[in-house]
Structure formats: structure tokens, C-alpha cells
Amino acid sequence: MPLYLVAVPLGNLEDITLRAMRILREADAVLCEDTRRSGHLLELLNLPSKHLVSLHEYNETERVPQILSWLEEGQSLALITDAGTPCISDPGFKLVRAISEQGGQVVPIPGPCAAITALCASGLPTDRFRFIGFPSTKQGEARQMLIDLKEAEETLIFYVSPHQMGDFMPLCAEVLGSDRPAVLARELTKIHEEFRRGTLKQLCDDPGNPLGERVLLIGGCPEEAPATTESIESCVRMLLQGGYTVSRAAKEAAARCGCKRKEAYRVALQIAGVEGSDEMEEIK
Numbered sequence: 001m002p003l004y005l006v007a008v009p010l011g012n013l014e015d016i017t018l019r020a021m022r023i024l025r026e027a028d029a030v031l032c033e034d035t036r037r038s039g040h041l042l043e044l045l046n047l048p049s050k051h052l053v054s055l056h057e058y059n060e061t062e063r064v065p066q067i068l069s070w071l072e073e074g075q076s077l078a079l080i081t082d083a084g085t086p087c088i089s090d091p092g093f094k095l096v097r098a099i100s101e102q103g104g105q106v107v108p109i110p111g112p113c114a115a116i117t118a119l120c121a122s123g124l125p126t127d128r129f130r131f132i133g134f135p136s137t138k139q140g141e142a143r144q145m146l147i148d149l150k151e152a153e154e155t156l157i158f159y160v161s162p163h164q165m166g167d168f169m170p171l172c173a174e175v176l177g178s179d180r181p182a183v184l185a186r187e188l189t190k191i192h193e194e195f196r197r198g199t200l201k202q203l204c205d206d207p208g209n210p211l212g213e214r215v216l217l218i219g220g221c222p223e224e225a226p227a228t229t230e231s232i233e234s235c236v237r238m239l240l241q242g243g244y245t246v247s248r249a250a251k252e253a254a255a256r257c258g259c260k261r262k263e264a265y266r267v268a269l270q271i272a273g274v275e276g277s278d279e280m281e282e283i284k
């Protein structure tokens with residue numbers, strides 16, 4: 001039998017899908033992070049008498065052989081977590097990998113995921129994004145991760161627990177730049193759902209309610225505007241005035257402006273010609 005990965009609501013019970021309901025109803029057992037919490041969810045969904053098996057961060061590895069043998073025996077198993085989609089900053093990956101390596105079947109039953117739910121309504125670019133999940137709680141590691149992400153052009157998505165916010169947001173502003181656009185998506189799908197938008201500095205100065213679950217999204221590193229002829233011209237002119245030869249000025253301007261060296265030569269030649277440089281021979 002396959003393992004069903006069933007996404008469950010982030011907060012609003014109506015976000016359970018019809019398919020998820022059927023799979024949970026038909027499953028012989030439901031694997032879950034916290035049996036008490038999931039038992040309560042299943043009760044609310046009118047599925048009170050399921051056999052619940054705990055599968056969390058700390059017992060996943062040791063549980064894998066047992067679960068594989070249940071699947072081989074033909075038991076139908078569904079995996080859920082406390083909220084959202086299994087395996088996304090939640091348990092399940094090790095089990096899915098073990099099943100896949102044995103040639104077994106894993107069937108995803110899609111539904112809510114905080115990262116995607118936040119992204120789609122954030123107003124930040126959605127065409128390319130990078131999901132980071134929880135940053136390290138060690139300040140040094142979090143800083144290095146942000147340094148590595150500084151040039152990334154995609155929208156960055158972090159899961160940040162309430163107690164991490166106070167340190168992590170200022171670190172983001174310091175490393176990535178305080179004027180980066182950012183969004184704090186809090187209490188998604190719940191009564192007090194909130195999207196706070198601004199620059200990283202504005203959100204650091206006024207982060208809002210410190211309680212509740214949240215996703216932090218940060219706009220990617222702005223792409224450098226392609227060099228215009230004017231900017232190449234002014235760069236070449238400055239270099240020539242500074243004593244560079246035409247060929248060196250062209251080479252340097254190409255590097256500084258990110259344009260083709262041929263293009264910088266053309267501009268340099270033109271300036272040198274117009275302004276009577278005696279280096280024309282060198283270029284020819």
C-alpha cells in the first residue's frame with residue numbers, strides 16, 4: 001500500500017480537502033507528530049476513532065522499519081503533522097526517502113502550506129522564490145546563512161518562531177540591507193490573520209503583535225540595471241581623465257559597468273576621437 005502524505009489546515013478547519021477527509025477516514029492508522037493534538041483535529045473533523053501512531057522529529061528514524069513492514073503487510077497509512085504539509089519543516093522526509101528507496105509508493109494529498117499561503121498574498125515576486133524554513137537559532141550560523149543569501153534574486157521565505165523574531169529581523173536588516181522590501185504574514189487562515197508590509201527597517205521598528213505563528217518573506221537582491229551608454233560613457237571619460245590609456249579604460253569600464261569590452265572600446269574610441277586623444281593608433 002502507498003503512504004499518503006496528507007496536508008491539514010494551518011488554523012482554519014475549512015481548509016481540509018474532500019480528498020484528505022476520505023483518505024483519513026479510510027486509513028488503517030494515522031501517523032502524526034502529536035497524538036493528542038491530531039486526535040483533537042480528527043475529532044473536529046468527525047473522524048474520532050482512528051488508530052494514531054506518533055511519528056516526530058525524535059523517533060522518525062527508529063520508526064521507519066516498523067512502518068515499512070506495515071505498508072508491506074498491506075496496511076493503509078496516512079501521515080499528517082500538526083499543521084500544513086508533512087515534510088515541509090516537519091517530519092516525514094526520512095520515511096518518504098526510505099519508502100522511495102525501496103521502490104514503494106508515496107501519494108501526496110495536497111493542501112495548505114504556510115510558505116505558499118504567505119507568498120501568494122505577500123505582493124512580493126512569486127515567479128522565483130527560495131524556501132529556507134527555520135533559520136538557525138545560533139546567531140553566527142544565521143548570519144553566515146544570510147551572507148550566503150545576500151545576492152540571491154529570489155524572494156526568500158523563512159519560518160520564524162515568535163521568540164526568534166527579536167534577533168532575526170534586525171540581523172536580516174543588517175546583512176541584507178535595511179531597505180529590502182519584506183512581509184510578515186501572521187496567523188494565516190485564522191481570525192487575526194495579518195500581512196505587515198514594509199522595508200526590513202520599518203518592520204524591525206514596528207513588528208506588530210509578537211505572538212502567533214508567522215512567515216517572514218524578504219524581497220530578493222535587486223537585479224543590477226544593465227549599463228546604459230551614458231553610464232559607460234561617463235565611466236570611460238572619468239578613467240581617461242584619470243590617466244588611463246584608451247585600451248585600459250575600455251577594459252576597466254567593461255568590468256565596472258558589466259558591459260561587453262567591445263562596447264566599451266567603441267565608446268572609448270569615440271570619446272578619444274572626439275576629444276582628440278593621441279591613443280587612436282593603440283586601439284587600431
Ligand code: SAM
Nearest residue numbers: 010084085088090113114159160187188213214
Ligand atoms: N508543515 C508546515 C507547512 O506546511 O507550512 C510548517 C510547519 S513548521 C513546524 C511551523 C511554522 O510554519 C511556524 O513556525 C510558522 O513559521 C509557519 N506557520 C504554520 N502555521 C502558520 C500560520 N497559521 N500562520 C503563519 N505561519 C504559520
